[in-house]
Amino acid sequence: xxxxxxxxxxxxxxxxxxxxxxxxxxxxxxxxxxxxxxxxxxxxxxxxxxxxxxxxxxxxxxxxxxxxxxxxxxxxxxxxxxxxxxxxxxxxxxxxxxxxxxxxxxxxxxxxxxxxxxxxxxxxxxxxxxxxxxxxxxxxxxxxxxxxxxxxxxxxxxxxxxxxxxxxxxxxxxxxxxxxxxxxxxxxxxxxxxxxxxxxxxxxxxxxxx
Numbered sequence: 001x002x003x004x005x006x007x008x009x010x011x012x013x014x015x016x017x018x019x020x021x022x023x024x025x026x027x028x029x030x031x032x033x034x035x036x037x038x039x040x041x042x043x044x045x046x047x048x049x050x051x052x053x054x055x056x057x058x059x060x061x062x063x064x065x066x067x068x069x070x071x072x073x074x075x076x077x078x079x080x081x082x083x084x085x086x087x088x089x090x091x092x093x094x095x096x097x098x099x100x101x102x103x104x105x106x107x108x109x110x111x112x113x114x115x116x117x118x119x120x121x122x123x124x125x126x127x128x129x130x131x132x133x134x135x136x137x138x139x140x141x142x143x144x145x146x147x148x149x150x151x152x153x154x155x156x157x158x159x160x161x162x163x164x165x166x167x168x169x170x171x172x173x174x175x176x177x178x179x180x181x182x183x184x185x186x187x188x189x190x191x192x193x194x195x196x197x198x199x200x201x202x203x204x205x206x207x208x209x210x
Contacts, residue, residue, distance in 0.1 A: 015044065015051040016182050020061055027052055027067070028074045031161075034133055035126075036078030038085070038093075038107075041133040046164050047189040051182060053168025058178065064169050068161055075157035079122070079136040083149055086140025093141060110134035119144060122152035126160035 008026065011018040018026060030048060033040035049071065056062040086093065093107065110131050114121045125135035139149050171178055171185065178185065 013044065015048050015186060016055060019048075019052055019055055024062070024067065024070055028070050031071050031074040032078040032081075034078070035075055035136070035157075036081035036085075038082070038133065038137060041130050045129055045132065046127070047186045049161065049164035050168035050171075050189045051186060053165035053170075054172040054178065054182060054185065055168075056165070057169045057172025064165065068165055071161045071165070072158050075126075075161055076153055079153045079157060080150070082133070082136030083140040083144075083146070083153075086137035087143065088140075090141055093137065107134050107138065110138050114138045114142070119148055119152055122149060123156035123159065126156040132160075 007021065011021055027048070030043050034043040034045050052062060052067060053064065056064040056067055110125070113125065113131055114135065117124055121135050122139060125132045136153070
């Protein structure tokens with residue numbers, strides 16, 4: 001077990017190697033942990049799913065439909081877990097001390113995001129790194145009605161998984177030998193995924209100076 005964890009962390013940001021090593025099991029675990037556990041904020045999300053879709057197209061290591069089904073379920077269950085953590089722990093979670101696996105600033109930033117966008121945050125946050133980890137927990141702390149949360153959770157989870165994996169799948173199908181440039185694809189996806197965070201930070205800085 002310890003060796004498996006060591007292997008996992010040694011490959012964590014080498015997405016193509018990680019996927020070939022761990023297959024569906026590793027992908028499901030990461031999607032669940034990133035969306036359902038507060039400690040999962042450092043795990044890869046968008047770029048990993050794009051890479052998984054790309055590999056499904058170029059070498060058949062994964063089946064795109066099985067992949068999407070499993071990851072949609074993992075994403076929905078993950079957000080549900082995060083919601084109930086927030087629901088049961090309540091505001092006390094904001095008093096928790098920072099550690100390697102938890103940063104209160106991320107939670108506070110997500111709350112501001114939630115205050116701005118309301119329940120739609122559950123869908124929007126799926127496409128924003130870090131925020132997607134804490135959004136369901138903030139919704140639980142705010143005692144958002146579970147039926148409403150579940151609807152946004154399902155829509156957001158399916159939209160996120162399908163959009164990311166299918167981008168990779170269609171790139172892999174349309175561009176010959178793209179797997180040789182997978183690291184460039186990952187860098188572009190990471191940059192694009194962080195644009196909303198950069199915009200929020202710039203907007204916040206602008207408000208402070210006014």
